[in-house]
Amino acid sequence: MTPAPALFIGYRYWRSRKANAxxxxxxxxxxxxxFLGVTALILVSSVMNGLEDQLKQRILGAVPQLILQQEQGFEDWQSLREPILAVPGVRGVVPFAATQAMVQSPSNISAVQLQGIVPDAERQLSAVMSHSYADAFDALEPGEFRIILGSVLANQLDVAPGDTVRVLSGDGVVYSPLGPVPSQRKFVVAGVFQMGSPVDANSAFVHLADARRLMRRPAQVIDSLRLYLDDPFAVAELTPKLQDKLHSVGQEVSISDWRDSYGHLFSAVKMEKNMMSLMLSLIVAVAAFNIVSALVMMVVDKTTDVAVLRTQGLGTLAVMGIFMVQGSLNALLGLLLGLLVGTVMTFNINPILDTLGISVLGPGQPLPVVLQWSQLGLIVAGTVLLSLGATLYPALRAAGVQPATALRYE
Structure with a gap:
């Protein structure tokens, strides 16, 4: 018998009223x-994607994503610009300096990651500049010794634009008879930035030339280059390509990236996202295996029908097809409903929460949502495969029905 009658019979069994309530x-x-499992999986995965994406923008948009360093400095870093930008995934390259420092105000002191930048070079690349108040980065001029602080750091130090703070650097320490003396200078607070992440509490920006002077290094020497990437998460694949490219032009550099400082944080977020997906997938798995129970009961109810069909020439594969079609249609119905409701809820989650008066992240903060179509395809494929697997045992049991035994007392 061809597959078409098996599909038709399976569809008729699925549509018919069940004798067993x-x-x-x-x-x-x-x-x-x-339905509920797919809906929850789509919604929660999209929210977790949104939170991860927001964290990536707010943290990795402010900290160095990838740094190239040479101990003797880059003699002509501009000549490396084109080879570096030729590597796929690199969005920009700018001169850079960084040091661990202490910032002291009249009322408090705090440790910071001090970043020396050239504002004009980073204006189209840095996310921090769009999150500063009153275009504070325009005030960074070489020799003026001005500093821009994160909002949380400014509150901790109890300072505002126009106040003076003392910056002490771990680089450029001078040893005197009284012991090591750190390099220090007074800086004027030029402004404040706010990224809405831990960066606000431990980062500060000064002009590159001022950072080099604070570190007691020649201001004109560039020993670090900061790279901006299209996708910071692709840094592991990009690093060897970058090394090969620089080696081809006779440059040997040391490379560090954001994973040294924030890799543990994003690993924890990724693990949490995977565990949430696994937990919600178990809902779909339990529901899929309920199909086994329903189909086994159906096989018992339809034993006589199967025996009659076998006597009329219905093959083993066709019998299996009947019950696999029936179980798959149940799974497909739940999957389609879950896709529809889950997608609609994902795109409208914030209006729904506002209507219910629920604030997850606090008043006025919308829940970030990123629906990845590749992830949606993975959910569909996983649900279909799981459901098909759940129909195999009942289908094999139906195919094992012996007509003579089943019809003995009919």
């Missing part, structure tokens, strides 16, 4: 479970 309830439970 309990089997009908199990089927409804399975469809509802798949």
């Amino acid at each position: 309990f089997a009908s309830f199990i089927t409804l439970f399975a469809v509802s479970g798949i």
Whole structure:
């Protein structure tokens, strides 16, 4: 028998009223479970993607994503610009300096990552500049010794634009008879930036020339280059390509990236996202295996029908196809409903929460949502494969029905 009659019979069995009310309830439970599981999986995964993306923008948009260093300095870093930008995934390259420092105000002191930058070079690249108040970065001029602080750091130090703070650097320490003396200078607070992340509490920006003077190094020497990447998460694949490119032009550099400082944080977020997806996938798995119970009951109810069809020439694969079609249609119904409701809720989650009066991140802060179509395809493929696997045992049991035994007392 061709597959078409098997599909037709399976569809008729699926449409027909079930004689066993309990089997009908199990089927409804399975469809509802798949529907709720797929809906929750789409919604929660999208929210977790949004939170990860927001964290990536707010942290990795402010800290160095990838740094190239040479101990003797780059004699002509501009000549390396084109080879570096030729590497796919590199968005920009600018001169850079960084040091661990202490910032002291009249009322407090705090440790910071001090970054020396050239504002004009980073204006189209840095996310921090768009999150500063009153275009504070325009005030960074070489020799003026002005500093821009994160909002949390400014509050801790109790300073505002126009106040003076003392910056002490761990680089450029001078040893005297009284012991090591750190390099220090007074800086004027030129402004404040706010990224809405831990960066606000531990980062500060000064002009590159002022940072070099604070570190007691020649201001005109560039020993670090900061690279901006299209996707900071692709840094592991990009690093060897960058090394090969620089080696081809006779440059040997040491490379460090954001994972040294924030890799543990994003690893924790990734693990949490994976665990949430696994937990919600178990809902779909439980619902899919409820299909097994419903189909086994259906096989028992339809034993006589299967025996009659076998006597009329229905093959083993065709019998399996009948019950696989029936179980798959139940799973497909739950999957389609879950896709529809999950996608609609994902795109409208913030209006829904506002209507219910629920604030997850605090008043006035919308929940970030990023729906990845590749992830959606993975959910669909996983649900379909799991559901097909759940139909195999009942289908094999139906295919094992012996017509003579089943029809003995008919």
